[in-house]
Amino acid sequence: MAHQPKLEDDLIERDGQLKPRHKHIPEDERPFKRLPSVPDDAITRRAGIHALEVYTPRHAVKATELEKAHGVDGKYTQGLMMQEFAGPGEDEDPVSLALTSVSRLLWRYRVKHAEVGMLYVGSESLLDRAKSIKSGVMSLFEEHGHYDVEGGDTYNACYGGTAALLNVTNWVTSWAWDGRWGIAVATDIADAPAAYRFMCGASCVAMLVGVDAPLYFQRERQTHILHRWDFYKPIGWPTMAPVVDGPGSIDVYYECLDACQEGLQAKTGIYNIVDEHSYMLYHLGSGPKFVKHAFERTCANSWGYTAPKNGRLKKYDGHLRLGRVEKMFNDKVCPGLRLAKRIGPMHTAATYTNMTSLLIHKNKDLVGKTINIFSYGSGCASTMFRLGVQELPGYLEHYHDYLDSRDYHDPATFDTIMGQYANTYGRFGWVARVDTKQRGGVFYLHECDAVGRRTYHLVADPEIKLSGPLVCAPIPRTKEQQAFDKEAMKPRPVDDDEEEKADAKAPPAAPPPAAGGNQNEALAGLLQLLAQAQQQQ
Numbered sequence: 001m002a003h004q005p006k007l008e009d010d011l012i013e014r015d016g017q018l019k020p021r022h023k024h025i026p027e028d029e030r031p032f033k034r035l036p037s038v039p040d041d042a043i044t045r046r047a048g049i050h051a052l053e054v055y056t057p058r059h060a061v062k063a064t065e066l067e068k069a070h071g072v073d074g075k076y077t078q079g080l081m082m083q084e085f086a087g088p089g090e091d092e093d094p095v096s097l098a099l100t101s102v103s104r105l106l107w108r109y110r111v112k113h114a115e116v117g118m119l120y121v122g123s124e125s126l127l128d129r130a131k132s133i134k135s136g137v138m139s140l141f142e143e144h145g146h147y148d149v150e151g152g153d154t155y156n157a158c159y160g161g162t163a164a165l166l167n168v169t170n171w172v173t174s175w176a177w178d179g180r181w182g183i184a185v186a187t188d189i190a191d192a193p194a195a196y197r198f199m200c201g202a203s204c205v206a207m208l209v210g211v212d213a214p215l216y217f218q219r220e221r222q223t224h225i226l227h228r229w230d231f232y233k234p235i236g237w238p239t240m241a242p243v244v245d246g247p248g249s250i251d252v253y254y255e256c257l258d259a260c261q262e263g264l265q266a267k268t269g270i271y272n273i274v275d276e277h278s279y280m281l282y283h284l285g286s287g288p289k290f291v292k293h294a295f296e297r298t299c300a301n302s303w304g305y306t307a308p309k310n311g312r313l314k315k316y317d318g319h320l321r322l323g324r325v326e327k328m329f330n331d332k333v334c335p336g337l338r339l340a341k342r343i344g345p346m347h348t349a350a351t352y353t354n355m356t357s358l359l360i361h362k363n364k365d366l367v368g369k370t371i372n373i374f375s376y377g378s379g380c381a382s383t384m385f386r387l388g389v390q391e392l393p394g395y396l397e398h399y400h401d402y403l404d405s406r407d408y409h410d411p412a413t414f415d416t417i418m419g420q421y422a423n424t425y426g427r428f429g430w431v432a433r434v435d436t437k438q439r440g441g442v443f444y445l446h447e448c449d450a451v452g453r454r455t456y457h458l459v460a461d462p463e464i465k466l467s468g469p470l471v472c473a474p475i476p477r478t479k480e481q482q483a484f485d486k487e488a489m490k491p492r493p494v495d496d497d498e499e500e501k502a503d504a505k506a507p508p509a510a511p512p513p514a515a516g517g518n519q520n521e522a523l524a525g526l527l528q529l530l531a532q533a534q535q536q537q
Contacts, residue, residue, distance in 0.1 A: 047172040048213030048387060049165075050181075051394030053105035053206045054356050055097055056343055057088035057189075058439055060406040061414035066197055069411035076198050081288035081337075085344040086406065087200045088189055090420045091432040091444045094125040095136040096456055097204035098187040099443035102137050103458075103466045105183065105206040109394055113144040117180030120151040120167045122160030122348045124377070125188045128452070129235070133187065136456075139472040151182075157231060158283055159377025161186025161205070161348035166383070168209045169217055182209040188347030191240045191422050194415050199286065201344025205352035214393040215355075218370070221385035222263035224256045231378030240425035249378055250314060253285060254297055256382035257374060261301050264384045272302040274328065277386070278369035279358055281336045283376040284350035288337040294374070295333050299325045335361035342403050351375050359395040367391060407436045428452055428489070441466060449474070451485045 063083050067076040076082045088097075098121060106113065121134040132153040141149055150171070154163035161184070168182035184207045192199035230249035233242045261273060270276045280298070282291045293314070300318030308317075316322060339357035340346070346353055351373065359366065366389045376382040396402070409417065417435055424430070429450040438444055440461025448454050456472040477485065 042173040043219055045173055045211040046213055046216040046390075047169045047209065047211055048216035049207050049393050050210050050213050050215075051105065051109050051208040052352065052356050052359070052396075053101045053108065054339075054349075054353055054396055054399060055101045055104070055204045055442075056086050056403065056406075057092050057097070057202050058407050058436065059089060059414065059417050060084050060086045060342075060403075060408050061197070061411055062408065063198075066411045066414070070197075079289065080198055080286065081292070082198065082341055082344065084342040084403075085197055085200050085414075086342070086403075087197075087202050087344075087414070087418050088421050089417045089433065089435045090424050091434050091438065091446075092189075092202075092421075093127060093424075093445050093454070094123050094187045094189060094204070095127060095133050095454065096443045096445050097189075097202070098133055098137050098185050098206070099140065099456060099458075099472070100441075101187070101204040101206035102183060102185060103140055103443070104441065104464070105208055106140070107464065107466050109208060111181055111208065113141045113146045115181055116141070116146075116149055116183055117178055118150045118168055118171050118182040119185070120154060120164035120183075121185040121187065122154045122162065122164035123187050124155065124157045124160055124233070124347050126153065126155060127454070134185075136454075136472070137185070139456075156381045157377035157379050158188075158347045158350060159375055159381040159383075161188075161352060162375035162377075162383055163381070164348075165207060165209070165352075168207075172209055172211060183207065184209055186348040186352050188349050189421070190345040190347055191418070193239075193241055194419060197411075197415065197418065199345055200418055201346045203343055203346040203349040203353050205349045205356065207352065208394070214391040215371075215387045215389055218386040218388055220264060220267040221383055222260045222267060223381075223383045224259040224263070225381045226252070226256070228252045228378070228380045230380065240422045250285075250290075252378065252380050253283075253294070253376055254312070254314070256376055256380060257294060257297055258301060260374060260382055260384035261298060264386075273372055274299055274302045274332070276370075277372040278332065279336065279362065279366070279371045280332050281351060281354045281358060281371060281373045282333070283374060283382075284337075284340050284345060284354065285376075286345060288341055291333060291337060292329055295329050296322075296325055299328070339399065339403070342400075348377070356395050356399065359392065360397060360399060363392060363397075424448070440464060443472070446471075450482075450489065451477070 061084065063076040063085060066085065067073055105111070119134055119137065121132065121137065123133055126133065134152050138147070138149065141147065151167070154160045154167065156163065164186065165184040168184045171177055172182055185204065187204035189202040190200055230245045230252045231242050237243065265271065265273060274280070280295065282294045284291060285294070296316040296318065299320055300316060303318055303320040305312070305317045305319065316325070318325070336354040336358035338361055339353050340350065343353065358371070369389050371387045371389065372384065373387065374382070374384045420433065428448060431447040432445050438459045440459050441464030443456050443458050446455040446457045453474040455474065458466065458470050460470065
């Protein structure tokens with residue numbers, strides 16, 4: 001058995017006291033110790049993605065109509081490069097999206113529930129501070145008497161889906177892997193105040209992960225994680241939409257992009273990641289125009305940029321001719337943005353919806369190539385990694401046909417439906433309204449009871465014979481529990497003494513909002529800053 005050192009081994013008696021045996025050396029002055037090399041088996045397994053299943057809610061609106069209704073002609077189509085926006089009604093949520101994607105993934109690729117050993121979900125749209133989205137997805141496995149599935153939720157803005165994928169891939173390459181499949185899920189619904197629907201979108205991607213994968217991970221990757229307040233959703237915030245520092249969020253995105261690019265090039269010995277990779281995927285941010293600027297930044301980092309006087313510019317500042325940069329953007333990046341142009345911001349699902357788009361539009365041309373991917377989430381976390389393509393994975397080849405079949409609404413109706421979804425935030429004891437006909441083979445939210453428990457229904461489809469329950473309903477509460485719930489939901493009375501003490505301890509009241517102002521207008525103003533910063537680039 002290896003020697004287990006004791007604390008006393010590092011201490012000696014000096015001047016009648018126990019003192020450190022070795023002089024303390026500040027961390028920055030110590031030499032960097034590299035970890036032992038990874039066993040060859042972990043590398044030769046070629047872990048990665050075997051199949052992707054994408055699902056997007058059925059409600060949509062044309063960007064041309066929306067920008068005209070908002071009085072900003074050209075802002076969404078030219079300014080953000082968007083064509084359409086998608087979103088859910090109040091009969092869908094991140095759990096229902098995940099149920100749909102995972103059930104279809106298992107059905108489409110004939111994977112038995114007992115053949116899945118790990119499942120991680122990444123999201124920033126959590127419905128509960130304790131109960132995971134993954135636990136809701138487990139109702140699919142319970143139906144088949146299978147419970148031995150490791151994993152939980154990973155939570156960090158738009159990065160959660162990547163964290164889930166890396167967790168599952170790490171398991172497949174670890175000594176704990178037992179030969180079964182892993183599944184990584186990215187599910188999110190982006191919400192914004194009315195008149196700022198250019199920040200709306202929704203999607204879910206479920207990925208089947210295993211060894212000898214068609215899309216396999218290259219060993220080297222670079223991560224950059226910081227403590228920032230560019231985009232966040234504090235507990236107690238009165239609306240579903242986030243608090244956003246638009247210009248600051250762009251700065252942090254670029255800071256992470258620069259660091260990940262530099263670090264990955266150092267680890268791989270690659271001098272120029274743009275030339276060395278056939279295709280490149282980026283986190284979507286506010287839309288395809290944002291990705292275009294991110295790619296321009298990558299090119300400036302690769303070929304050099306003008307020495308800054310007061311910090312780097314947000315617009316292109318590289319030495320390479322802009323015409324060549326735009327051509328490379330169209331060749332290497334645009335194929336991965338065509339679905340996003342029709343859906344909108346998707347948070348954790350964005351990068352992997354982009355991956356599906358690249359597979360659809362380049363398919364066989366990808367074989368033998370390498371894809372560079374940059375994933376970012378505000379707050380903030382980021383990773384740049386690479387996937388080799390030894391063959392095409394499973395993916396939805398005709399997803400544009402599904403997008404064509406969605407329910408398209410006029411801007412006013414779309415705003416109403418999105419508002420209905422946003423108003424489900426913090427509500428209890430309601431049954432979901434159904435605005436248009438629900439699609440077969442999809443899980444929908446049916447109701448949220450008085451204590452926040454949600455029931456999901458699967459709409460049957462004769463062509464999609466999904467496994468799993470038709471109804472995912474919680475166990476009924478007993479009469480005693482219902483009486484307790486009713487009592488717990490009552491507001492607690494405050495006596496005069498307690499109220500006076502609370503007032504004395506309370507911080508000074510915030511100044512009243514301007515006439516006609518409210519929380520939604522404040523959020524809208526923050527999002528407007530983001531849009532203005534985007535268009536100035």
